Amino acid sequence: MSEADPVLLNPEVARPYLDRGGDLPALPLGPEGLDRHTRRDLLKEEMAIAKEFHGGAMWPYAVAAFSCFAVWLAFFPLAIMGELNLTVGFVLSCIFATGGYVTSHEAMHSNIGRPGEKNRWLNEAVGAVSTIPIVFPFSMARMMHLEHHYHCNDPVKDPDYTDEAPNALWAWYKTWYNRQPGVDGSIHHYKRILAGMGTPEAARALKETMLLQLVFMAVLFTMAWSGYAIEAGLLWWLPRHIGLSYIRFYLSWAPHHPREGKTGRYEQANIFKSRLGHVLSMGMETHMIHHLYPGIPNHRTRKAYLALKPVLQQRGVDCSAL
Structure with a gap:
């Protein structure tokens, strides 16, 4: 029973219960069948345990982000000079494109350096370089991921809701289908949400997205025009698409399916x-x-x-x- 329960505050409401021999209602139960005192105690225990796992050394994320980005960037001149095994370059590029989201993900939540801390610049730098291989500027990635947390599994406000599918096979298909021209998929949903925010940060994220996409197309066109279309395709274009599909399946669909109606604290992810x-x-x-x-x-x-x-x-x- 809450402190503001009308049974306690209003004698007229309480009288029917008193007439039945004081058969007052029990403490209201939550969806788990637990009263509020039990839920409160469990939350305190939960928070105390979780506190032990916060923080820790985060420098490996920075080392991984910068070293992988440097190696990936070096693939292009090495390929042009004929010094790179394209099979090796392709496999590593897929790994870098996919794994980069993991390092950027920590930066999205400021786990590497929080605002006001001396290593905040490192947090922002890790985020900035990590998502370049998938042509996804960190500004947009962070804003959309935080929106996902704020509105998890909301069919309108969750930016990742477009990944929902009835089964794994269909989910893999949608990771490709949602990126096709003319399809109201993930990137279009992201842009629509950003436009709806109407903030300077959202406007900047949209501009940075357009700029990075133009650079991406320019690099592909220039390398293709120069006779290195296969190299460009195997080192950036195809790894990007493989990485995006892998990320959208494992970071979006797999842990959240089924999404419908799952907005509670303990049901947003599986x-x-x-x-x-x-x-x-x-x-x-x-x-x-x-x-x-x-x-x-x-x-x-x-x-x-x-x-x-x-x-x-x-x-x-x-x-x-x-």
Whole structure:
């Protein structure tokens, strides 16, 4: 029963209960069948456990971001000079394009350096270079990802809702279909949401998106015109599309499906078992932990989940997969 319960405040409302021998209603139960005191105690326990997994050394994310970007950038002159094995370059470019989103993801949540801290510049630099291989400026990536958190699984306001599909095969198809010209897919949904914000930050993100896309097209055209179309295709164009599909499947569809109506704190994301394992699914098996506590770095979400599992089970979370 809440402190403002009308049964306690209004004698006229209370009289029918008193006439039945004081059969007052029990404490209201939440969706998990727990009263508010139990829910409060569980939340305190949950927050105390989660606090242990926040922070830690984040420099490996910066090292990975800058070194991978430098190697990826060097592929282009090396390919032109004939010093690069294109098969190796293609495989690594796919890895860099996909993995770059993981490092940028930490920067989106300011886990590398928060505003006002001396290493804030590092946070912004990591974010800026990490998403270049997928032609996705950090400004837009951060704004859209935070909107996803603010409005998770809302069919209108969640920027990633366009990834929803009835099954995995259809979800993989949509990762490609949503990028086709004329399709009201992910990037068009992003631009529409940014335009609706009407803020200077949103306008800048739109401009940076257009600029990066123009640079992307210019590089591809120039290399193709110079006789290096295959090199451009294997080092940037195709890895970008493979990376985007992989990211949208594992970071968007897999941990959130089914999305419809799942807007509560403990139902925005699922605990699931990936066929490719925890690392190759980029830590998304325990993505729920990220939605509960975005400040926990990606590499610590699995350990955090295992520590929080007893509490989550009491809150009604399905933890049977892991």
